[in-house]
Amino acid sequence: AAAGRRSAAVVQTAGGTKESGVKEAPLDLNPPRGTRDFFPDDMRLRNWLFDKWRRASELYGFEEFDAPVLESEDLYIRKAGEEVVGQLYCFADKGGRRVALRPELTPSLARMVLAKRGQLNMPIKWFAIPQCWRYERMTRGRRREHYQWNCDIWGVGEVTAEMELLSCIVRFFESVGIGSDDVGIKVNNRELLREVLHKNGVPDDRFAAVCVLIDKLEKVPLDHLRDDFRALGVEGSQLDSIAASVRADQTVDDVAQLVGEDSQAVKHLRDVFDMADAYGIADWLVFDPSVVRGLAYYTGVVFEGFDRAGELRAICGGGRYDTLLEMFGGEPIPAVGFGFGDAVVVELLKTKGLLPDFADTSVADAVVWPLAGGDETSTVQQAAGRVATRLRQSGLKTDVILENKKSKWVFKHAARVNAGVLVVIGADEVAGNEVTAKRLCDKEQQRVTLDGTHLEDLAAEWA
């Protein structure tokens, strides 16, 4: 790569060529297009968000797992015209194998479940926070990677699984100060659409592709999609009837009239809303028959978190996908899950003034300062190493001044890392097996012997 950057001025000389000096093309200091660097301040926010996601997951009894960021491309080859497949970050590796950076986690989870089939204690309730990728033409300048919290329940066909996931999402929102006035969760059931397609004579093998197109109706007018629907054999009054059935301004009763009150789809939907009170999430849920989500493999209840101000893209989304294993040649296992990206929720927190303040983050409890620079530099630096080790072994986050620094710099550094105590080690202190501990909030100080654990106790008290 370095060679690739060099534009060697090659001079033809008698008997051959030689590099006559190399003009280094400037290294591009930006991260690759569509990706992000996480400097410490960025990392503090990311860790804060991931910790909130982890706490919500563990509160609901989910176990953490992960899978490779790189998967066989075969895992994502689906024919329903999904954007996530059209933007696959895929390539041939050096062995000529077709691989892809995962655009989502669910297919990896399905592969893992299939690999361990019969050996897993069902139901499984697993969560992960994978980095997921897409390759999108940068003309739209959107990101090519994001971190997406995933929770999935496998082995439960009952609506109770949906309730666990919906309430886990709500608990997360509440844990970061977001309420049901700020955010709602639209809930629908793809089974409704399947029944409407049956009534309109659309063969079942068109269901997934029709759902992907219906999902686009949220952003694209129906007339712009008529050709795509026609390609699926759905057109004219048939299409108009289907489009009317997914209009957002309908109640569950309205769609029950359309598909019949004895419809399983209606029953499952009513079950969700009937159970919402028990889970304390009734204020969050909104029936919206226009929500189908954009993934081909959803088969049942689907849901989508949204900001009620209507300023942001969907915050999270998920649904039931009972037949996914069939796509991988396995016997189906009922499953339901959601994905929750790290971008929109941070925008929401910003608009609500709910981003955490890390100004008081304690990077270090104690700073150890060897007064180096003179003939005794090595002596005081060794003493600093011993003292820092003792403080660290006692559990105190301890920073050491690693080179000869002036006092003003040291005190400014100690303040920047929000340390509570500065332990100063001069040559005379070393000789007396002592150090000077300074409490930084009020400059009180004590000469402390290194015998016993008094230093650790004092440092812990002053940290």
Ligand SMILES: Nc1ccc(Br)nc1
């Ligand atoms: N699937 C996916 C992957 C990466 C980003 Br950014 N958005 C969506």
